[in-house]
Amino acid sequence: AQKITQTQPGMFVQEKEAVTLDCTYDTSDPSYGLFWYKQPSSGEMIFLIYQGSYDQQNATEGRYSLNFQKARKSANLVISASQLGDSAMYFCAMREGGSYGGATNKLIFGTGTLLAVQP
Amino acid sequence: EAQVTQNPRYLITVTGKKLTVTCSQNMNHEYMSWYRQDPGLGLRQIYYSMNVEVTDKGDVPEGYKVSRKEKRNFPLILESPSPNQTSLYFCASSFSNTGELFFGEGSRLTVL
Numbered sequence: 228a229q230k231i232t233q234t235q236p237g238m239f240v241q242e243k244e245a246v247t248l249d250c251t252y253d254t255s256d257p258s259y260g261l262f263w264y265k266q267p268s269s270g271e272m273i274f275l276i277y278q279g280s281y282d283q284q285n286a287t288e289g290r291y292s293l294n295f296q297k298a299r300k301s302a303n304l305v306i307s308a309s310q311l312g313d314s315a316m317y318f319c320a321m322r323e324g325g326s327y328g329g330a331t332n333k334l335i336f337g338t339g340t341l342l343a344v345q346p
Numbered sequence: 347e348a349q350v351t352q353n354p355r356y357l358i359t360v361t362g363k364k365l366t367v368t369c370s371q372n373m374n375h376e377y378m379s380w381y382r383q384d385p386g387l388g389l390r391q392i393y394y395s396m397n398v399e400v401t402d403k404g405d406v407p408e409g410y411k412v413s414r415k416e417k418r419n420f421p422l423i424l425e426s427p428s429p430n431q432t433s434l435y436f437c438a439s440s441f442s443n444t445g446e447l448f449f450g451e452g453s454r455l456t457v458l
Contacts, residue, residue: 231388260444272389272436272449318388332377332396332443333404336388 229254231319233337240309241345247294248304248340250319260322261302262334263293267315275317278302306342314344348373352437352450359427360458367422367453369437377443378420382406383434383452392435395420427457 230253240246252261263275278286278293286293294303306313320334350371359365371378379394381404391404395414409431411423420439424431437450 262447264449270434270452270454272438272452274446274448277446320389332379332394332440332447333391334389334447336390338386338388 229321229323229335231321231335231337233319233340235340237341237343239343239345242311243308245305245307246309246342248317248342250302250304250337252300252302252321254321261293261295262320262322263291263304264318264320265315266318266339276304309344311344311346314342316341348448350437350439350448350450352453354453355451356454358456358458361428362426365424365427367435367455369420369422369450370418371439371448372418373439373441373448374417375439375441376417377441378414378437378439379404380410380412380420380422381436381438383436389436392422429457431455432457
C-alpha cells in the first residue's frame with residue numbers, strides 16, 4: 228500500500244537559517260507525484276511544490292526546493308532563509324495511481340511536521 | 347480570482363441534526379473531492395467526483411453523502427452527524443487527474 232511518512236512531529240529553526248523537513252514514501256508504482264503543502268494556523272492548505280517521479284531535476288519554487296532521492300524514496304523539503312511567516316504545519320503528499328491520479332485523483336498525506344521559526 | 351469556496355467555515359451542531367457543507371469552484375475543474383483532517387492522521391479522502399453525476403467513495407465515506415449535479419458544486423452531506431465526525435473538512439478540485447489540487451479554506455465542524 229502507498230504510504231507517506233513524516234518522522235518529525237515538530238521542529239525549530241532560527242530565522243534566516245535553512246531547514247529540511249523529512250518525507251519518505253512507499254509505492255510500487257514506477258510513476259507517481261509528490262507534493263508539499265503548508266498549513267498555517269489559519270487552517271488553509273497552501274500548495275508549495277511538486278515533483279514528478281520522472282523529473283530529472285529537483286523541483287524548486289523560490290525559497291522552497293525538493294531534495295528528491297528516488298533510490299531512497301525520500302522527498303525532503305528544504306526551506307532556505309527561514310522567515311517568521313514560515314511557521315506552520317507542513318504536509319508531504321503523494322498522488323495515488325502514479326503521476327496520473329486515476330479515477331480518484333487522491334492524495335495520500337503524511338501526518339505533518341510543525342515548524343516553528345524563532346527570531 | 348480562481349478559488350474553491352466552502353461554507354460554513356465554522357459550525358457547531360448536535361448529534362443527529364442533518365447538515366450540509368457546500369463547496370463551489372470557479373475554475374471549471376472536472377475533479378472534486380472531500381477530505382477530513384484529524385490530528386495525527388493527516389488528511390484522508392472521503393468522497394470524490396470525476397465529473398457531473400459521477401461520484402464514488404474514498405477511504406472514509408461512512409456517515410457522509412455527496413452529490414454532483416453541477417460541475418462547479420460538490421456539497422458534503424452529513425445526514426445524522428455524530429461526535430466522531432468532529433473534524434476539519436477540506437474540499438479540493440483540479441482540472442485533471444494530473445493537475446495540482448486546489449483546496450478550499452476548510453470547514454471546522456464540531457458535533458456535540
